Every structure is written in C-alpha cells, then in structure tokens.
Amino acid sequence: MPVLAEERATQVLQKFFVFWDRVGILLAFIVVFIMFGALTPVFFHPINILNVIRQVSIIGVIAVGMTFVILLGGIDLSVGSIVAFTGIIAAGFQVKWGGSLFLSIVVPLLIGGGIGFLNGFISTKGKLHPFIVTLGMMSIFRGATLLVAQGKPISGMSPAFRFIGAGMIGPIPFPVILFLGCVIAAGIVLKRTVFGRYIYAIGGNEEAALLSGIMVERYKISAFTLLGFLSGMSGLILTSRLNSGELVAGQGYELDVIASVVIGGTSLMGGEGGVYGTLIGALLIGVVSNGLNLLGVQPYWQMIVKGIIVIFAVLLDRLKRRFRTT
Amino acid sequence: MEAKVFASSQPILSLRGISKYFGGVHALEDVDFDVYPQEIVALVGDNGAGKSTLVKIIAGVHRPTKGHIFFQGQPVEIHSPHDAQALGIEIVYQELALIETRDVPANFFLGREPVKGRLGIFVDRRKMVEDTVRTLRELGIELPYLRSPVRYLSGGQRQALAIGRVMPWGGKIIIMDEPTAALGVKESRRVLDLILRLKEKGCSVIVISHNMRHVFNVADRIVVLRGGRKVGDKKKSETTPDEIVKLIVGADML
Ligand SMILES: Nc1ncnc2c1ncn2[C@@H]1O[C@H](COP(=O)(O)OP(=O)(O)OP(=O)(O)O)[C@@H](O)[C@H]1O
C-alpha cells in the first residue's frame, strides 16, 4: 500500500511539473501582477508600468545572454561589474574624452564582448569552473570602474546618447524595443540555428557533443562573449537612463539576472530551457521589485525575498529532475 | 576492377607501433593493427584490455603516445572525431554519446545538421525528421517517441539509435564498441545481420564484443588484446572459441 501511494504521489508531481513547464511561470507572473495591482493603486498607472518595463529591459538584455551561458551549463557572476565598467567608459567618452557618440557606444560594446571572451577563454582553456573565473572578473572590473572614474560618478550625457535609455518610439521606451529584439533574435538563434542547437547539445552532454565532432570550446567562448556584449549594452542603457556613469551601477545584477533565467525554467544543469521563459522570469523579478518598492518595503527585505525566490526556483528544478519519468 | 583487386590486397587502415599512456597507465603498448577492405575484424579482450582506447585512437578521440596511422597506405594524423569522419571512419561509442535531453532527430544528426537558406546557419528541421524516420525504418529500428528526449528511451532503444545514426554517412570503416551489450536476442541478431550487410555493401567493420558466439558469427578475423598488448591475430577459419578465450585470459591461467 505505501508503495502505491508513493507511486501516485510521483505521478501527480510529474503532471504538475509538465504543467509548470508550459504555463506555470506565466500563471505565477499574472497572479503576482494582479496582487500588486490590488495592493497598491499606483501599480497599474501607465507611468509606473513604463518604469517597470524599462527597468526589466536593463536586467533582461543581460538575462538573454545569461540564458545561453546557463544552457551550456555555465554561469557568469561578472555581469554587474561589466555593466558598471562599460557604463563608466561610455560616460567617459561622452563627458571627458571628446564626446563622440559613435565611440561612446561602440567602445563599451566591444569592451563588454572582450570581457565576456576572456571569461569564456580562461574558463575553457584553463579548465576552470566559470564560477570562479567570473567571480574574479567581478572584482577586477568593479575595481577598474573605480579606477577609471577616479572615485567619482561621471555625469551629463548628450541628448542623442540619452535616447538609448530614456527615448521612446511611439508609446514604447527604446530599451524595451532593444530587449524584445534581443529576446526574439535569441529565440530564433536557439531554436533554428546550428549554433543554438549546439548550445543545447553541449549543455545536455558535453562529452557526447565533443565525441560528435562539435567544437565545444568555440561555442562556449562564443556564448560568454555574447553575454559580455549584452552586458555592455545594458551598461549603455543604464548610463543613458541615469544620465550618469555610476560607481555602484549593476551591483547585485547577477542575482536578478540568474533569477530571471532560472525562474524562466532554464536548468542550472544546462541543456534545457529557453529564452521565452527568461522573458517571463525577468518580468516577474521586475514586478516583484517594483511592487515591494511601492508597498514601502525596505530594500533589505527585497534582497531577502529575491534570494528566497531564487533558491525556491532552483529547488523546483531539482525536484523536476527527480520526479521525471525515465 | 584492377583498382579493387589492388585495394583488397592492402589494408585500408594500418596502425603501427601504437602506444597510449594515460599518466602512469599503459593502456596500449606497441600495438600493430590492420583492417582490410570489406573485412569484419572482431576486437576482443578482458575489461580494461585497451579495446576502447584503440578504437578511440582510430576515431580521433585520443592521440597515440607513440606510433603511426596509415589510411589507404598514406600516413595520416587523426586529431579529432571530425578528421576521422572526413576519412570515412564512423564509430558507435560504448558509452553511446547521446544527448539525453534532446530528441531522436537531434541525436541522429548531432554534429552534422543539414542546413537550409543562403546563410547556411539555419537547421533544416524537416529534413532531419524525415531522414531519421526513413533511416530507422530501413534499419528496422522501431522507436516509439521520436520527438521526446532520448532519456525516455530504453537502454536497447538508445543503443539501436546510436548504431542507426552512423549508418547514413557512407563510412568506409564502421567501428562498433560493444554494440549488442544492451540488446536482447532478437535485437542482437538484427545488429549482427546489419554488420554482415555493411560488409556486403563494401564497408569494413571493427566490432568489439565479449560475446564469443557473436564474434564467431560475423568476424573474418579476430584480434586479441591483453593488458594493452596484442596477443593474438587469427583468421576465424584458423582458430576456435577455446583458443581465443585462452588468449584473452592468458593461457597460463587455465
Ligand atoms: N581517459 C582515460 N584516462 C585514464 N585512463 C584511461 C582512460 N581511458 C582508459 N583508461 C584506462 O586504460 C585502460 C584500458 O581501457 P579501455 O577502456 O580501453 O578498456 P576496454 O578494453 O575497452 O575495456 P571494457 O571491456 O571494460 O570496455 C584501463 O586501465 C582504463 O582504466
């Protein structure tokens, strides 16, 4: 009898996880969305909604890149520091080094991609876990940001540069367009291209991918480079929106970004998941942050809540694996 | 005609003086190994004798510590599975090398996805599914769920998939590392038939097996490894299962 009961429970759990994979995150998002709307009247105000999706975009473009890296079975903790460093470089070109719009956009993007490349190169060639490599990079580029800025934020961007973070195209903020563009492009790349399929293959079984003649190292380095580049893009958006290169920019972003990806159903073990889940995950994290703000919850509590959400999401993924039919 | 006579008189693949050391482990020591056109070679030996290591050197997974490889008489270096495939060497790995999280067509074409469009980066998913279905049907392999992850397949189904997916690529040398290990009687028979058919089609086959019945069923020649050394190389017609078993365990132990 107990065996049968256990079997039944397993079946129920399996059904739940299949359901959760399809619509669970979306449902959770809608529930949270309506809940905050009911609790605080200003939540649904268009200005607030615009504010939320702008904030989500800044985290979201990084989360798109992080989806690739986590699908590979990797991780990157340096994204927040890349945001700060590329942001301060952009601000430097805007304010101190001649004010060229072109350079203040292109150089930070290249630097972001370059740091991502280093993350990938060092962890694959050196056979080091990306966790430790990117932890080091996180410290290096936070320090480098302070060095470049000489301890002070750099403020006062040109109107053209300000468009990146604060501009609107019709009723839609420009960063939101950038973010959605990234999501759609990434969705196509992951589902339909050879590159995307190899990302899944490597994350699913790196050894088998290698034996099948897939250039595993090359694809890993590419994914980290892409993530660095997108972190640079986020740095541009943030600097433009704040009208300032801030020393603490991007601090703690790695948690929000990783949370978005994991809540979105991408497995930390790699090989399974996708970028549309990440979109919902980023929205969920953004709405929770904003809702708690509006409710006047202290930032300390927000950190605690987000931490709990991340651990819960990872636990759910573990359970999912345990109760899957084999 | 002449070319064919010439070809069959000389090995398609020759390994000379191959040694492979993993740190202090001497997995292979000074092994010579030949494969002739349209020949089925059985590679036998106890666990850890070096069989998988030898075929992985041929497949470009490992580089030999010492020794040389000749393909159709020419010295070659096989640096990667890619190089081996380019020479027409296909391998079914003992560990199968499937991506458990991906579906059957994805595994079937792993590393060799057909592309469409001018950019050459988009995967031709429909061709993948169609070709997978066709090849599996031709081989008599029945897989119930083509579109769900391979982890839902049974051990035997996975093994059948791993064997099936090396078939369409026109390999000249097909290597199978314990292809019947997870298979029942009927399925094993099917794989042995497949090996014989490959030979008829002009392929050479290297097959690793612990099953003497299977070995004597299909092989033209039997090569025995013990402790990383080649201790036997016999035409099937000139040996017996008893003799091979003695070579495998070392005659002094009987
Ligand atoms: N990648 C590796 N690193 C270190 N040692 C290895 C490696 N691969 C194989 N070996 C060692 O080399 C020896 C030969 O192993 P191999 O896998 O070739 O044996 P095998 O004949 O295929 O055995 P089995 O019948 O069990 O498959 C063993 O001692 C094994 O432990």
Ligand SMILES: [Mg+2]
């Ligand atoms: Mg073996």
